[in-house]
Amino acid sequence: MQHHDVLIVGGGMVGNTLAAILLQQNFNVGIVEASPEKPWDTEQADLRTFALTRASEYIFRHTQTWDAMQASRISPYEHMHVWDATGTGEIHFDCADIHEPSLGYIVEQSVIQKALTQRLSEFENLTMYRPLKVENFELTGKTMQVHLNNGETISTQLLVGAEGAHSYIRYLAGIPYDMHDYGQQAIVANIKTELPHQFTAWQRFLPTGPLAFLPLQDKHWCSIVWSVDSPHALRLVDLDTDEFHKELEAAFEHKLGAILESSQRVAFPLQSRVVRQYVQPRLALIGDAAHTxxxxxxxxVNLGLLDAATLGEVLINAKHEDFGQKIVLRRYERWRKGHNVMMAGAMYGFKNVFGHSAPPVKWLRNFGLNLTNSSGLAKKVIMRQAMALEGDLPQLIKCFD
Ligand SMILES: Cc1cc2nc3c(=O)[nH]c(=O)nc-3n(C[C@H](O)[C@H](O)[C@H](O)COP(=O)(O)OP(=O)(O)OC[C@H]3O[C@@H](n4cnc5c(N)ncnc54)[C@H](O)[C@@H]3O)c2cc1C
Structure with missing residues (x-):
């Protein structure tokens, strides 16, 4: 029977990052991934893009994948402009105010995954199980016995669920979670605009939901994330191209002029999920498996990468102990759970405050935005928070800051 120090289920960005962190410290790692192996294509622009924080950059530097991402395609953004569609409230952030070269980066999923996959292929202490799934597992003494759907059984000191929002490991472990369905979907697409994006991440809060234009490497192309109620989203996905461009221009107040071209549109249902437990004996959840x-x-994904960095650090520090014990894994849970719950709550709060149409709420949020915009100190604090460089961070991030 194959044995691994750590068996990670889910080779997404978060699972692969944890694998790289552990492999660099000579852990013997297995990854079970449901999808078949396919080379990541970075020639075509990917519809899935992510705004990465500085902390995420440092995690990728630690895993020696950042240079490959930079050599491929990343787009730093220097400004962030947020405004309320129902008033005069607006706020503008500029990285120069905190003496940083950028506030973060927009990076495509294919670029991130290609760099991670390339890095993982350099390790002999990694075994990939794909396209496979876990059927069941049981705790036997000091190991977890994990049964795959091809009949193979693997033993491991620690099983990690990293298979995203619909984690089967979480289900098999009977871990409860609290869920809120926003009743909304986010439409993503790549958009060519008449005016250049000015290396700015734009976000307009409409009563129907937020609309973001995120700058891509070409100064006339942005990735959009447009959250609206589900029936509205399905209608927008089905609209013909010219009609869609007109609705998008109006929703974005023609901020970057006319919309000239657009890619295919894809809608993602929006839910928030917070698990009540991150760990059990010989089991841990990370990334969207623990919180969406x-x-x-x-x-x-930034929160998930922090989970990976934190769990990695806890395991590395306990490498010469029995690191699958709950007492060790609890160090990871205590470190990350509060922060993730707070972020999920903050997103829920923002969504509700900006979706409220009562005049006192509208007045208050516009006043709050303008007040914050006029306070240099408050803006500096928010920018550092948004870069995820505040709080109790794993050493592997701190050593770059
Ligand atoms: C519209 C939209 C925009 C977003 N924008 C941002 C952004 O700008 N910045 C940001 O930080 N986050 C963003 N997110 C969130 C981000 O997409 C997720 O947080 C991130 O993808 C989670 O990564 P993960 O590796 O935990 O899970 P996933 O990306 O879901 O990866 C899970 C992996 O597990 C595999 N898998 C699934 N089931 C099984 C199974 N049973 N067995 C084995 N393998 C399995 C999958 O094939 C996949 O490889 C956005 C989300 C949405 C919906």
Whole structure:
């Protein structure tokens, strides 16, 4: 029977990052991934893009994948402009105010995954199981016995669920979670605009939901994330191209002029999920398997990468102990759970405050935006928070800051 120090289920961005962190410290790692192997194509622009924080950049530097991403295609953004569609409230962030070269980066999923996959292929202490799934597992003494759907059984000191929002490991472990369905879907697409994006991440809060234009490497192309109620989303996905461009221009107040071209549109249902337990003996959840948040602040994968970095650090520090014990895994849970719950709550709060049409709420939020915009100090604090460089961070991030 194959044995691994750590068996990670789900080779998404978060699972692969944890694998790289552990492999670099000579852990013997297995990854079970449901999808078949396919080379990541970075020639074509990917519809799935992510706003990455500085902390995520440092995690990728640690895993020696950042240079490959930079050599491929990343788009730093220097400004962020947020405004309320129902008033005069607006706020503008500029990286120069905190003496940083950028506030973050827009990076395509294919670029991230290609760099991670390339890095993982350099390790002999990694075994990939794909396209396969876990059917069941049981705790036997000091190991977890994990049964795959091809009949193979693998033993491991620690099983990690990293298979995203619909984690089967979480289900098999009977871990409860609290869920909120926003009743909304986010439409993503790549859009060519008449005016250049000015290396700015734009976000307009409409009563129907937030609309973000995120700058891509070509200064006339942005990736959009447009959250609206589900029936509205399905209608927007089905609209013909010219009609869609007209609705999008109006929703974005023609901020970057006319919409000239657009890619295919895809809609993602929006739910928030917070698990009550991150760990059990010889089992841990990371990334979307542990929490899913509204994408309005582009935090989901950034939180997952922090989980990977934190769990990695806890395991590395306990490498010479029995690191699958709950007492060790609890260090990871205590470190990450509060922060993730707070972020999920903050996204929920933002979504509700900006969706409220009562005049006092509208007045208050516009006043709040303008007040914050006029306070240099408050803006500096928010920018550092948004870069995820505040709080109790794993050492592997701190050593770059
Ligand atoms: C519209 C939208 C925009 C977003 N924008 C941002 C953003 O700008 N910034 C940001 O930080 N986050 C963003 N997010 C959130 C981000 O997409 C997620 O947080 C992130 O993808 C989670 O990564 P993960 O690796 O945990 O899970 P996933 O990306 O879901 O990866 C899971 C992996 O597990 C595999 N898998 C699934 N089931 C099984 C199984 N049973 N067995 C084995 N393998 C399995 C899958 O094939 C996949 O490879 C956005 C989300 C949405 C919906």
């Amino acid at each position: 948040v509204h994408p309005l602040a582009g935090q989901g």
